[in-house]
Amino acid sequence: MTSTTTPTPTASSSSQPPVGGDEVIRTEDLTKVYPGGVKAVDQLNLTVYRGEIFGLLGPNGAGKTTTAGMLTTRVVPTEGRAYVGGVDVWAHPAKAKSLLGVVPQSNTLDRSLSVFDNLYFHGRFFGMSGRDAKAEAGRLLEQFRLTERAKMPVLALSGGMAQRLMVARAVMHRPSVLFLDEPTAGLDPQSRIAMWEILGELHQDGQTILLTTHYMEEADDLCTRLAIIDHGKVLALGTPRELKASTGIDTVVTVQADGDLEQLATLLRDGIAGATDASVVEGKVLLGVKGAQGVLPAVVQLAEQHGVTVTDLSINEPTLETVFINLTGKDLRE
């Protein structure tokens, strides 16, 4: 593993541009301060290239949705600029909208229209002739396995089906970039996997995708590159592999024990060979180790020598969560 990424707030240049190198999204010092003074996004500089699945990973309230909003003409930036497909989003919003496909967090399907008509009219809004819109709506329904529901009201769809229809609607006009805001939040596990497959296939067909998520597995499995953000700032940017390598450890030991966990953390950090960091997160001690040979017996032994009973012990590779904890000292779910 190579460690090429160092966490930096304006890190777009620090990560290698992916294949093609064609910019689809660029932000310059993009900032949003909401009335009342809350700074949701703070001088964000990002570049997303053609064909990427780019993830904005961060806890709730990190500024992900606001960032997506500023790129999709729904949130006016306080400062800075946003470009999509070379178009300045806020100088030419109508033109920018023709390049965007958006799947928002909530179900925004048109309740007054049937499943089929949601697609048909979307196509019409984007300049398709009636005939083309009909043909394309039919094709998409088949592709997204919704043909049998074509005439139903959208309220009759399950959460997973509604989400699939929203993705179908968003890609119908062949957008330069597809935005998905927490695409799998609230979906059951099966629908979530189905959604990942859909996004994977869209990606294979060359669709540039920007998604926001607070699920690290989603970011890890799906994204070609991602930015970890918190408090409206980019904390780290790179491929999932680069980010995990940047922690400098190859193993995370999770220890559950009875006793003073803070004390145990200090003990383990100082007493275990190769330990780089230890912190208490959600009632567990997380110990980062480089070179994990024989680490488990050593942890148990050290704890017991100091009168602490270990109740559970597990060993994992570092995850994006580890990266996040390393950067912020807190859990992604907080």
Added chain:
Amino acid sequence: MTATTITPAGVGEHHELGPAHTSIGGTFVALLQRDLHVLLHNLKEFIPRTVLQPLLLVFVFTYVFPKIGQSIGGSSSAFSTLLVAGVLGSVILFQGVQSVALPLVQEFGYTREIEDRVLAPLPVSLVAIEKIVSGAIQCLIAAVIVFPIAYFVPATPVNISFNWVLLLTLTPIACVMAASLGLFFGTFFDPRTVPLLFGVIVVPLTFLGCIYFPWQELSAIPWLQWLVCLNPLVYMCEGFRAALTNMDHMSLLAIYPVMIGFTALFAWRGITGFTKRVIA
């Protein structure tokens, strides 16, 4: 699981297609088509909603009352004639609020289902203007449906005398004004309180909107005559009175400019309110 075999074929191949074909005018027309499609699908709700209130109004005041010997507003024939203009005005006002403000409750609400139209490739202000145009068309349809009721239901003759120039100029203005008022109400009031509109605002507007009495006869109550000048419905009813009857009416020199002024005011407030609602 079946969903895992989904193949979004062809997404990459046609990347250049979409944007090249869009035009603001075409998108605007498509938004209108969407609204008219919804209207056609909901005709069985639209027609009773539009017809029932004016039908009952005309039936009770101009059919039942004369039949049972109760008279209001002088001769019953004069009252039937007076009411034609009032009924048309009130139907247009109701329709404007119902067809624009009420759907916005749902569209701005939790589901934010207006979003796909807001993201259509045209300026947001045009999405709001489309709401006005679509509402105005619905007002016009309502007026056309209701006019025969006001003409044929009364038990006593209705003396209609068309002034086509006035009718063909005032009707579109009235329809656009009512739809603009609907947009203003729909964006000004919190979605939860919009249903209160009818009880608290629309009912007073209709009772004091010169539906049942001509404005000039209010000279007997001068403070009320001036107060109702704030009511946009007064100008609609008085305008239709001028366009459809030989009765006395408010000066056209007041009706036209005030109606146009109200329309501009409501449309401006409605469009800015709409934009504020959809863009953070």
